[in-house]
Amino acid sequence: MSAITLSGVVKQYPGGHVAVRNLDLTIPDGSFTCLLGPSGCGKTTTLRMIAGLEQPTAGEIRVGDRVLDAVERGVYVPPEKRGMGLVFQNYALWPHLTVLRNVEFGLRMRKVPAAQRRERAMEALRKVRVAECADRYPSQLSGGQQQRVALARMLAVDPAVLLLDEPLSNLDARLRLEMRTELKRIHDETGATVVFVTHDQMEAMTMATHVAVMNEGELQQVAPPVEMYERPGNRFVAEFVGSPPMNVVGVAEPLGGLAGSLLRYVEKRAGLAAPGCVGVRPEALRLAAGPDAPPPDAWAHEVAVETVLPAGASWTVQLRADDTELFAVTHEDPGVAPGDTVRCWARPDRLHVFAAD
Ligand code: ADP
Numbered sequence: 001m002s003a004i005t006l007s008g009v010v011k012q013y014p015g016g017h018v019a020v021r022n023l024d025l026t027i028p029d030g031s032f033t034c035l036l037g038p039s040g041c042g043k044t045t046t047l048r049m050i051a052g053l054e055q056p057t058a059g060e061i062r063v064g065d066r067v068l069d070a071v072e073r074g075v076y077v078p079p080e081k082r083g084m085g086l087v088f089q090n091y092a093l094w095p096h097l098t099v100l101r102n103v104e105f106g107l108r109m110r111k112v113p114a115a116q117r118r119e120r121a122m123e124a125l126r127k128v129r130v131a132e133c134a135d136r137y138p139s140q141l142s143g144g145q146q147q148r149v150a151l152a153r154m155l156a157v158d159p160a161v162l163l164l165d166e167p168l169s170n171l172d173a174r175l176r177l178e179m180r181t182e183l184k185r186i187h188d189e190t191g192a193t194v195v196f197v198t199h200d201q202m203e204a205m206t207m208a209t210h211v212a213v214m215n216e217g218e219l220q221q222v223a224p225p226v227e228m229y230e231r232p233g234n235r236f237v238a239e240f241v242g243s244p245p246m247n248v249v250g251v252a253e254p255l256g257g258l259a260g261s262l263l264r265y266v267e268k269r270a271g272l273a274a275p276g277c278v279g280v281r282p283e284a285l286r287l288a289a290g291p292d293a294p295p296p297d298a299w300a301h302e303v304a305v306e307t308v309l310p311a312g313a314s315w316t317v318q319l320r321a322d323d324t325e326l327f328a329v330t331h332e333d334p335g336v337a338p339g340d341t342v343r344c345w346a347r348p349d350r351l352h353v354f355a356a357d
């Protein structure tokens, strides 16, 4: 069993900066869990603590029943005894070793007999589809191939836990997409518990079975991607997950205009008590142009069309009412132009209510 449990984990770096605050997180056995959050929120620190490369200032880390860190009891298991595979952002391969020898390296460190090393290294290279590069040197490979070799080096030791820190961030868009599929396939094949750090919400949403969103060293929410998207737990998650981001309108005061209309609507129709702000995803914000009328039970308000950005498969429409700017995304030509006045609307179940902050 390779569930990873962090309980009350704190990391304060020498100099005083608290990078991780009181983290309680369970990473389910066999899951593909993404740690997601903006740069500097403590993702790498968290991963390095799981790996044993950093020691927590307080708290406990376990894998299954095995305690790896327990600060108060003085327990600390060093990285090489944790049985985890690591691939970090700068996935340095040994430049003077061939691809095969690079992959064999980890096995040699683990004292795997020579006869088995070659076989296991080749199998790992086949898994990530670079077996034909076995006799080349890293400098003779493309960035994508080097990244695959780094993955093979990790897979060869067959770890039950794979820790990956933004391993795709140096690849171009196409390769990144390809490697996402590969990583998912590898996860399915090995059944390993994967912890994958990224600041890219699309990457997290497409690969993860579970997403853990962090901000400023604190865990915000843990949920499967669809749930995270449909029921964000707070305003930060709502605005961080989704592209373009959710429209969030502050409605704390009894206001006029669009904000006031939203406030009155969620209180009366959706039966929600005084919120701090109301959110609506761009694709849930619909436009009623020409003779189309919003459904009678929907929230609707008059807005001005500011810009229309066609992007082939979708259109992004920038709208304004008073001081409020909103974005709508449609998958058919919205049939509106800058300068038009239209009604925008949303169904009650597509409105999200959050506390102020
Ligand atoms: P992320 O991976 O989410 O971008 P990090 O975990 O790398 O974030 O960093 C979290 C915070 O801790 C940042 O403010 C960073 O500057 C700080 N930090 C990271 N490593 C160290 C270190 N070795 N010493 C001091 N501060 C650090």
Ligand code: MG
Pocket: 043, 044, 045
């Ligand atoms: Mg990082």
